[in-house]
Amino acid sequence: MRRNDTTGELAWYRCWTPCPAGIGDLVRVVGRRWTVEANFQAARGHAGLDEHPVRRWNSWHRWTTLAMLAHAFLTILATVMNDAEPVDDVAGLLAITLGEARRLFAALAATVTITSDRVLAWSGQRRRHQHRARRAHYQRREGLQPSNHPQDQ
Structure with a gap:
């Protein structure tokens, strides 16, 4: 169970494991939920994860795999670009986000004439x-x- 510091709202989770787990392990698993949700939201926005009209399982599976691959590619691209160009306050640059990596990749791919x-x-x-x-x-x-x-x- 957890309490929101600002609103006082309570949230709770019911957990079951086939073998005993410590409270630290359960808290770590619950905390990962937000990372997973943020990744799905980013994949929907930048890689089109939610744009497939589901008619058959095979086509949905292929589309989802392709969207996840595109999301992984954009994540790696943004990471490599951020490592190559360090962000500092002097230059006044923000870190490259997934959206910016997507726009840069599309622009650079379009310049191949x-x-x-x-x-x-x-x-x-x-x-x-x-x-x-x-x-x-x-x-x-x-x-x-x-x-x-x-x-x-």
């Missing part, structure tokens, strides 16, 4: 492949030569 020549080459290769596939389909279906079909001209 593909040249127009590469896009046009990809489009040409794709259209050549589609043309060959269409011609083979028409030949197989109708026994026509590609030049005899109106869509090939």
Whole structure:
């Protein structure tokens, strides 16, 4: 049982363990509850943990795993960036949060540009492949030569 210092509200927990546990262990487990809830809240806000329309268990499991992986990635990214750039009062910088790490990653990932020549080459290769596939389909279906079909001209 615990009492809120400001409101005087009482909160209590009922615990059961298959083997005896000390009061220190129980208090430690109860205290971890807030860490777990804060992590779920952060994962919902930054990694989209709550954005999956649950229809099947498999798809929910995959989505949750991906969201948790994204949350872990953002946490590690923020930690590494904070270690690389120490926070001090002189520079006037706050520590990098998960939200800031997410925004930085999105901005840096978006700066990787593909040249127009590469896009046009990809489009040409794709259209050549589609043309060959269409011609083979028409030949197989109708026994026509590609030049005899109106869509090939």
